[in-house]
Every structure is written in structure tokens, then in C-alpha cells.
Amino acid sequence: MKVDIEATIVDDGKSxxxxxxxxxxxxxTLPKLDEEFAKVLRDSGKFVCGSKIKVFMGYHFxxxxxxxxxxxxxxxxxxxxxxxx
Amino acid sequence: xxxxxxKWYSGMTTSExxxxxxxxxxxxxxxxxxxxxxxMVGWMAKTKTWVWGDFGFSHMIKPAGKAWKxxxxxxxxxxxxxxxxALTCTGAWFMKLDVKKFFMGWTIIFFMTWGLWIIGHEAxxxxxxxxxxxxxxxxxxxxxxxxxKVHKCTKKINTALKKMGVDVKAGxxxxxxxxxxxxxxxxxxxxxxxxxxLGGGFSxxxxxxxxxxxxxxxxxxxxxxxxAAKPEWFIKTAIVYLGIxxxxxxxxxxxxxFELAIAGMxxxxxxxxxxxxxxxxxxRKFFGLSRAASAVLSSGVSICGVSAAIATAxxxxxxxxxxxxxxxxxxxxxxxxxxxxxxxxxxxxPDSPIVNGAAMGMTVKTDGADxxxxxxxxxxxxxNAAKRGIYWEEGWILTANVMTKIWIDMFIGVWAFILAIIxxxxxxxxxxxxxxxxxxxxxxxxxxxxxxxxxxxxxLGIAVFxxxxxATAKTGANIVQSPMRKMMFMLTFVAxxxxxxxxxxxxxxxxxLLYAIALFFVIAPIAYLVAWIFHNGMMPPTxxx
Numbered sequence: 001m002k003v004d005i006e007a008t009i010v011d012d013g014k015s016x017x018x019x020x021x022x023x024x025x026x027x028x029t030l031p032k033l034d035e036e037f038a039k040v041l042r043d044s045g046k047f048v049c050g051s052k053i054k055v056f057m058g059y060h061f062x063x064x065x066x067x068x069x070x071x072x073x074x075x076x077x078x079x080x081x082x083x084x085x
Numbered sequence: 086x087x088x089x090x091x092k093w094y095s096g097m098t099t100s101e102x103x104x105x106x107x108x109x110x111x112x113x114x115x116x117x118x119x120x121x122x123x124x125m126v127g128w129m130a131k132t133k134t135w136v137w138g139d140f141g142f143s144h145m146i147k148p149a150g151k152a153w154k155x156x157x158x159x160x161x162x163x164x165x166x167x168x169x170x171a172l173t174c175t176g177a178w179f180m181k182l183d184v185k186k187f188f189m190g191w192t193i194i195f196f197m198t199w200g201l202w203i204i205g206h207e208a209x210x211x212x213x214x215x216x217x218x219x220x221x222x223x224x225x226x227x228x229x230x231x232x233x234k235v236h237k238c239t240k241k242i243n244t245a246l247k248k249m250g251v252d253v254k255a256g257x258x259x260x261x262x263x264x265x266x267x268x269x270x271x272x273x274x275x276x277x278x279x280x281x282x283l284g285g286g287f288s289x290x291x292x293x294x295x296x297x298x299x300x301x302x303x304x305x306x307x308x309x310x311x312x313a314a315k316p317e318w319f320i321k322t323a324i325v326y327l328g329i330x331x332x333x334x335x336x337x338x339x340x341x342x343f344e345l346a347i348a349g350m351x352x353x354x355x356x357x358x359x360x361x362x363x364x365x366x367x368x369r370k371f372f373g374l375s376r377a378a379s380a381v382l383s384s385g386v387s388i389c390g391v392s393a394a395i396a397t398a399x400x401x402x403x404x405x406x407x408x409x410x411x412x413x414x415x416x417x418x419x420x421x422x423x424x425x426x427x428x429x430x431x432x433x434x435p436d437s438p439i440v441n442g443a444a445m446g447m448t449v450k451t452d453g454a455d456x457x458x459x460x461x462x463x464x465x466x467x468x469n470a471a472k473r474g475i476y477w478e479e480g481w482i483l484t485a486n487v488m489t490k491i492w493i494d495m496f497i498g499v500w501a502f503i504l505a506i507i508x509x510x511x512x513x514x515x516x517x518x519x520x521x522x523x524x525x526x527x528x529x530x531x532x533x534x535x536x537x538x539x540x541x542x543x544x545l546g547i548a549v550f551x552x553x554x555x556a557t558a559k560t561g562a563n564i565v566q567s568p569m570r571k572m573m574f575m576l577t578f579v580a581x582x583x584x585x586x587x588x589x590x591x592x593x594x595x596x597x598l599l600y601a602i603a604l605f606f607v608i609a610p611i612a613y614l615v616a617w618i619f620h621n622g623m624m625p626p627t628x629x630x
Contacts, residue, residue, distance in 0.1 A: 001522050008089055011404045011405055013405075014404075030402055030519075034519075056091070058089030058090060058091055059399065060088045060089055061089070061090070062088045064405045065395070065405055065409070068311070068584065069395065069409065069412055070100075070101065071101040071317035071318055072317055072390070072391035072392045072395060072412070073102075073392040073529070074099075074100040074101070075090045075395075075396075075399065075525075075529055076395065076399040077399035077400065077505070077525065078089075078090065078522055078524070079402070079519060079520070080519070080522055081519045082520075
């Protein structure tokens with residue numbers, strides 16, 4: 001699937017955290033995270049204000065899921081979301 | 086993007102799932118070279134049934150291949166250790182495990198496994214009585230046990246009698262003296278003052294119990310072994326080897342094999358349609374669980390254990406702590422199932438081997454526990470049937486068990502995809518903005534299943550397109566699918582026991598209660614009914630002679 005940017009997503013038990021390069025956003029729910037990430041991208045100046053960008057968010061399995069569980073599965077989820085900047 | 090499954094090939098060098106395929110295919114490829122007249126796997130050590138008092142290593146182990154007999158038991162054992170250590174440590178390195186810790190843990194587990202396997206093969210535990218001893222004890226004595234397959238002993242004793250002019254098949258009856266002489270001539274028939282007649286399953290149970298003792302009473306040792314205690318990796322590799330066995334079985338009984346596959350698929354679909362909604366409803370209505378907790382628990386208990394719990398949690402975008410908690414429950418309860426169900430099924434329905442195998446596949450969670458339970462069930466039911474003079478071919482009950490589990494594993498990705506669509510489009514309700522990539526199905530697809538089917542179809546292909554090669558192909562195949570596969574099963578038993586700590590159930594409260602009720606009062610009985618509907622009347626082939 002063609003996307004504009006690829007980011008990683010994890011959670012700390014309370015909030016979702018998305019990272020793209022040196023940009024980070026957090027949100028307690030995914031919709032809140034998307035809103036916050038759109039704001040961070042807008043404020044970074046790297047993207048045109050008012051544009052729509054397609055973001056791939058891949059869950060970073062090995063940094064969150066305990067080692068003992070990884071032998072059962074090595075994938076959590078990927079999501080593709082379109083953000084209005 | 087390291088650590089993220091972005092491409093279709095993500096995880097190919099870093100996940101246990103793929104490394105089960107690589108270790109599996111490595112030995113599969115070496116075994117296949119026998120079609121060129123070369124034996125590249127005959128060095129594999131193979132256990133023998135031995136009698137207390139005959140303590141020589143050559144009584145306990147031998148090289149599996151005739152062409153390698155000169156290396157003797159020690160050479161064979163060393164080569165087995167070195168070969169599998171090289172393979173597993175290579176995998177550990179690529180999977181970014183602590184290779185030094187892995188190597189030390191693996192070595193301990195390896196030697197412990199072989200020690201237990203040898204103990205389990207002592208005749209007083211393992212050997213079954215010959216049919217003559219069971220049915221005509223007044224002539225032969227009731228103390229004659231067989232250190233190989235029972236039907237082979239029966240045949241050899243009858244052959245020895247025939248040489249004396251006594252044709253048992255024609256109805257002749259030997260004298261006591263003739264019977265005694267015939268038994269003395271058969272090397273594999275031994276007289277023992279007592280015997281537990283547990284068959285090959287005893288080794289598995291012993292390995293499991295020792296693992297559990299370590300996991301629950303020697304936690305320091307368990308922690309030390311943790312890096313190398315990878316039951317899912319070992320069992321998935323064993324299942325790839327099992328694909329070879331299915332290929333060989335298909336050569337003899339293609340129709341039955343495919344019937345088993347189709348019946349397993351149908352049973353799985355029905356089970357999915359029933360188990361999940363019932364458990365989800367119970368969780369929401371009676372236990373007040375959230376949608377997310379109910380969904381993850383339902384998948385864990387009713388589909389495939391930990392991998393289903395992770396897949397579902399990911400599909401519904403739950404925070405990772407939820408599948409972690411549910412997974413702890415699953416692993417512990419899978420152990421209870423492994424300990425009690427094979428015995429229950431064997432004695433409850435001794436004449437329904439395929440139904441039992443399929444039911445087990447739908448009931449026991451996690452691939453490791455399920456295949457392990459299937460292996461024990463296969464051994465227990467065969468030993469039980471042999472005592473009644475019925476000699477089923479080994480491996481069909483295990484096949485029925487693994488077949489349903491494999492269908493379940495394959496459908497997890499599809500099920501999680503459907504759940505993700507429902508969550509995104511009906512629960513989150515942001516269809517325009519959030520998408521569920523179809524690639525999620527592939528990322529969740531159990532890759533070891535590819536190895537299993539590949540091995541199966543290669544040997545089936547040999548049977549169909551190159552029947553002249555069957556005899557030579559079997560030389561290598563039999564070594565990979567038997568002693569190598571059984572060794573991976575034994576390693577699984579030790580490892581799964583080591584990582585199971587029953588104290589993890591403390592504090593789980595209503596989640597554990599719901600799990601227990603769902604598993605034993607909903608899943609298990611419905612699974613048995615569904616297995617019975619689709620597999621009733623199916624019987625494994627019997628051995629000839």
C-alpha cells in the first residue's frame with residue numbers, strides 16, 4: 001500500500017505513542033493520537049498545511065511485547081490512517 | 086523499519102515461526118538426498134527400548150541410519166548434539182537472542198531431554214506385553230514383553246513356532262515347552278517380573294513433569310533456561326517434520342489423509358462459529374468484561390491460545406497489556422489440558438481415536454501444548470488398543486489433532502482481519518480515515534504451516550510423479566520424520582514445563598474463572614461433539630502382520 005510516511009507505534013499501557021524520525025506524538029486513544037500527530041506534523045513545517053497525508057503506523061512488537069510471548073506471534077498490528085493537516 | 090512488519094518478508098530471519106521453517110527444511114533437504122543414494126541424516130541418534138541391567142550405551146541408543154552404524158551410539162549422539170546446536174544457535178543469533186545464554190540453556194535442556202528419553206525407554210516402563218502373553222498366558226506366561234512394536238514380536242514368535250512345525254495361524258497350539266523356546270529365540274521378546282506398559286508416551290509425560298518441577302520449584306534454574314526454553318519453536322519445527330510423515334502416510338492412504346484434512350477444516354469452521362460468540366457473550370453478560378477484554382479472552386480460549394489473543398488484541402487495537410495478561414492464563418491452562426485430557430479421552434473413548442485427536446486439536450490451546458497432547462494421546466491410545474489386540478498405525482491420531490490445529494492457525498489471520506474491519510468500521514467508526522491493510526492476514530499467517538505443507542506435498546509429489554523413487558526417498562524421510570521429530574517433541578515437553586509457572590494464576594480473579602468455565606464446560610464438550618460429527622467412524626489403518 002502506497003503511503004506518504006511510515007511511522008512506528010507503541011503503547012506504555014496508558015497511552016499510544018507514535019514516532020516518526022525525531023517527531024513524537026501521544027494520545028490515550030487512537031483518534032486522540034491521530035489528532036495529536038497531525039498537529040505535530042503540521043507544526044514541524046515539513047508538510048503543507050491543509051494537505052491530506054497517508055500514514056503507515058507499524059506496531060514495534062519487540063519493544064513492547066515480552067520476549068516469552070514472541071515465539072507465539074511476532075505481529076501485533078499495522079494501521080494506515082489518512083490525516084488532515 | 087526494524088522491529089515492524091512492513092514488508093511481506095518481514096520476520097523471515099528474525100522470528101521463531103520462520104526459524105521453525107528453516108530448521109525444518111534444513112533437515113528435510115538433507116533427508117531428501119537419499120533419493121540420490123546418499124544418507125545425510127543417518128547419524129541421527131535413535132532411542133532403543135532397553136532392559137534394566139543392560140547398561141551399555143549401545144543398548145540405549147543407536148544411529149538411525151544403517152549406513153552410519155559404524156559411528157556407534159556415542160558418535161551418533163555427539164553428531165546429533167552438534168548438528169542441532171549449530172542450527173538452533175544460528176537461529177538464536179538471527180533472532181537476536183543472547184546466544185551465549187541460549188547455548189548454555191540449550192545444552193542443559195538437550196542433555197536433560199535425552200536423559201529422560203532414555204529413562205522413559207526402559208522396558209519396565211515402556212514395553213507392552215506380546216499378544217501371546219495377553220491372550221494365552223497359561224501357555225506363554227504373562228510376563229513376556231516386547232521391546233519393539235507389539236505386532237512385530239507377535240509375528241516373530243509365530244515365525245519361530247512355524248519353524249518348529251507349529252502353524253499358529255492354521256490353528257495349531259504349541260506346547261508350553263515349544264512356546265518357551267519360541268520366545269527365547271525372539272531377541273525383542275523379554276521376560277520381565279513387572280511392567281507398567283506405558284508405551285512411548287511415558288517419555289513425554291516424564292519430560293513434562295520434570296519441566297514442571299523445574300518451572301515451579303527451581304525458579305532460578307528455570308530463569309537460567311528461559312532463553313533456550315522455546316516450546317513453540319521446537320514444536321513448530323516438529324510439525325514441519327510431521328509434514329514429511331503425512332507425505333509418507335499419503336503414499337499409503339491418500340484418500341484417508343485428504344478426508345482427514347477436509348473433515349478437520351469443516352470442524353474448525355463450525356468450532357469458530359460456535360466457540361467465539363458463546364464465550365464473548367458470557368464474558369460480557371455474566372462477567373461484565375469490556376468489549377476488548379471479552380474479545381481477546383474469547384479468541385484465546387476458543388481459537389488458538391496466545392497467538393489468537395495477540396492477533397485479536399492487535400485487530401481491535403487494544404493496548405498490549407491485555408493480551409499479555411490473557412496469555413499468561415492461556416499458557417497455564419494449556420498445561421492443565423495437556424496433563425489431564427489425553428488420559429481422559431483415552432479411557433473415556435478408547436475406540437474413537439480420530440474423534441479424540443480432532444477434539445483435542447480444537448480444545449487444547451497453543452500449538453506447543455496441543456501437539457504435545459496429541460503425541461501423548463497417540464501413544465496412550467495405541468498402547469491401550471494393543472492391550473486389546475488392536476494395532477493401529479502410529480501417527481494418525483496425532484495427525485488428526487495437528488490437522489485441526491493447523492486449520493485453526495491458518496484462519497486466525499482471516500478472523501483477526503474480520504475483527505479489525507468490524508472494530509474500525511463499526512466501533513471506532515472512522516471508515517474514511519483509518520484502513521485495515523490486507524497484508525495483516527499475511528503477517529498473522531503461521532509461517533511454519535508453509536513448511537509443513539511443503540514437506541507433505543513434496544513427498545506426495547514423489548509418490549505421484551516418481552514412484553520409482555519412493556523406496557529411496559523413504560530412507561531419509563523416515564529418519565527426519567521419526568527420531569528427529571520425536572526429539573523436537575521431547576524438547577518441547579521439557580521446555581513447556583520449564584516455562585509454566587502455576588503461581589501466575591494468582592490474582593487473575595474473574596478472568597481466570599471465566600477462562601476455566603469457558604474451556605472445560607463450553608469449549609471441551611462442544612469440540613468433542615463437533616469432532617464426533619465430522620470424524621465419527623474414521624479409524625486409523627492397522628498395521629499388517
